[in-house]
Amino acid sequence: MKIHFIGIGGIGISGLAQYMHFRGHTVSGSDIKDTLITDKLRKMGMCITVPHSAQAISEQDLIVHSAIISPQNPEILAAKAKGIEVLARREALIKILEDRKVYSVAGAHGKSTTTAILSAIMDGSSIIGAESKAFGSNVRYDASTDVMLFEADESDGSFINSNPYCAIVINAEPEHMEYYDYNYDRFYDSYKTFINAAPIKVLNAEDPFLSALVDSVEAKWLYPSTDIKNITYTLINNEPHTKFEFRDLGYFSVWGFGKHIALDAALAILAASDSMNIEEIREKLLNFKGIKKRFDIVGSQKDSVIIDDYGHHPTEIKATFESVKEYARLKGFQKITAIWQPHKYSRTIDNLEEFIKCFDGADELIILPVWAASEAPRDIDFINKV
Numbered sequence: 161m162k163i164h165f166i167g168i169g170g171i172g173i174s175g176l177a178q179y180m181h182f183r184g185h186t187v188s189g190s191d192i193k194d195t196l197i198t199d200k201l202r203k204m205g206m207c208i209t210v211p212h213s214a215q216a217i218s219e220q221d222l223i224v225h226s227a228i229i230s231p232q233n234p235e236i237l238a239a240k241a242k243g244i245e246v247l248a249r250r251e252a253l254i255k256i257l258e259d260r261k262v263y264s265v266a267g268a269h270g271k272s273t274t275t276a277i278l279s280a281i282m283d284g285s286s287i288i289g290a291e292s293k294a295f296g297s298n299v300r301y302d303a304s305t306d307v308m309l310f311e312a313d314e315s316d317g318s319f320i321n322s323n324p325y326c327a328i329v330i331n332a333e334p335e336h337m338e339y340y341d342y343n344y345d346r347f348y349d350s351y352k353t354f355i356n357a358a359p360i361k362v363l364n365a366e367d368p369f370l371s372a373l374v375d376s377v378e379a380k381w382l383y384p385s386t387d388i389k390n391i392t393y394t395l396i397n398n399e400p401h402t403k404f405e406f407r408d409l410g411y412f413s414v415w416g417f418g419k420h421i422a423l424d425a426a427l428a429i430l431a432a433s434d435s436m437n438i439e440e441i442r443e444k445l446l447n448f449k450g451i452k453k454r455f456d457i458v459g460s461q462k463d464s465v466i467i468d469d470y471g472h473h474p475t476e477i478k479a480t481f482e483s484v485k486e487y488a489r490l491k492g493f494q495k496i497t498a499i500w501q502p503h504k505y506s507r508t509i510d511n512l513e514e515f516i517k518c519f520d521g522a523d524e525l526i527i528l529p530v531w532a533a534s535e536a537p538r539d540i541d542f543i544n545k546v
Contacts, residue, residue: 162219165189166235167226168208169198172313173249175287175299176224176256181206182285182301190216190235214238221245224252227316227339228534250318257323260285260308263431264322266354267330268314269476272451274330274424275311277414280448281432281441284309290470291452312354315339319354327358328431330424332369335473338506355379362430364423380430388422393486400455400487409438415450417483455483465491472503474514485521496521501528505538512540 165177168189174197181187181204188207191198198208209216217223217238223246225236239246247255263282265275272290279286279300284307286292286300312319315336332351340347348369355361361379363370374381390405400417406426414425425445432441450456459466467484471477481498488496498519502508508515508530519525527542 161221162186162188163222163224164217164220164235164239165224166212166229166233167191168201168206169193169195170226171197171289171298173224173226174201175289176249176252177201177206178204178297178299179285179287179301180256182299182303188216188220217242217244222247222252222255224249227318248316250316250321253318253321254323257308257310257321259306260310260323261306261325262308262310262323263326263328264310264312264319264324264354264358265328265330266312266314266319266351268333268335269471269473269479270330270420270424271311271313273416273421273454274328274428275309276451277425277445277448278328278428278431279309281428281444282307282309282436287311288451289313290454293449293451294447314350314354317350320350320357322354324354324358326360326362326431326434327355328362328427329355329367329370330364330427331367331475333367333473333475335507337510360431360434362427364427380433382423382426382430384419384423384426388419388426391419391422393417393490395487395490398460399450399457400483410442412442412445414445415448416455417486418479420479421483455480464493472507474511474518477515477518481518481521495523497524497526498522499526499528502530502540504533505530505535505540508540509538 163180163185165173167173168177169191177187177189190209190212192211194210202208212233212235214234217235223239223244226249236246263278265271272288275288276292280294283302284305285302286309288298289311291298310322312322316339334347361377363379363381365371365374365381365383387407388404392403394401401413402416402421403411403413404422405411414421429441453468453470456468457465458468469480471480
């Protein structure tokens with residue numbers, strides 16, 4: 161097929177575009193500006209146009225667009241005028257993943273890390289919402305198997321259409337509630353639909369919502385407070401590592417710091433155990449080298465270090481900041497400066513009280529302008545709140 165992706169510069173859409181390119185389709189795309197992602201896609205041989213233009217639509221068989229693209233986008237209008245099928249990402253997933261054995265990872269936070277850990281352990285194609293340092297991309301293509309290790313997204317309900325063979329849910333904290341019209345029943349029903357669609361389910365039993373399903377869902381349950389024990393942190397070649405004991409399976413070591421890293425790894429271990437033996441899993445877990453923009457050490461000197469992290473939910477930021485404090489302790493650093501750029505006005509306002517608590521222990525907090533992500537600007541009183 162000839163497939164055109166509108167909004168191809170986004171990490172999610174670019175992942176689908178690369179995957180379809182690897183499967184032999186002719187892929188093109190467009191976005192509002194050039195980025196490192198669009199440059200990479202051009203080098204792969206895709207025709208990328210900037211900005212959006214009706215002239216980009218010619219004889220394609222299918223148009224796929226990201227959730228934020230307006231119905232009045234000139235390329236969508238041109239495609240419909242030509243009678244070309246137009247699908248939102250969530251609708252396109254049904255076509256893209258329908259013949260795959262999908263290990264689908266969902267949750268408000270931890271999805272990228274858990275999917276990347278699972279990709280380090282298991283063979284198969286991968287589509288992740290961040291770049292895995294192990295293979296230098298957010299996409300890995302493996303033509304030898306129908307296994308797909310997939311980061312599923314609840315922000316537009318698309319995780320329901322990810323054809324899950326194994327549904328892995330790290331947590332079900334309310335997030336992206338604007339998509340669900342702030343209807344909590346609708347939000348949680350989406351998770352139930354996702355979970356029930358999968359023959360195999362790996363769930364965090366201590367999440368408040370997921371814990372209520374324990375008696376009604378047959379799943380591989382994880383109880384972090386009892387299943388994961390004896391967590392220790394160490395630096396190996398200046399890189400953070402977490403060692404932990406898991407059930408009666410012995411010790412495991414994984415790149416990164418924090419209880420949340422042990423939890424993500426444990427969920428991946430349970431999912432992989434469906435088809436792999438534990439000793440192979442233990443060894444392959446060491447292949448995980450972290451992902452870009454998740455506790456990403458981007459600069460280091462003798463007395464200072466710069467860590468980049470994309471965490472944008474309060475729970476994520478709090479967990480990352482705990483890891484920062486542990487790293488500072490092991491390195492002997494005396495001061496921590498946090499620089500925070502809030503992501504989306506809606507998320508920031510909905511969670512402002514929790515964001516205030518995230519940076520406890522910082523010697524200095526610098527707040528940058530909100531990254532709007534296509535939202536209209538809104539007033540936020542950071543000074544009096546913080």
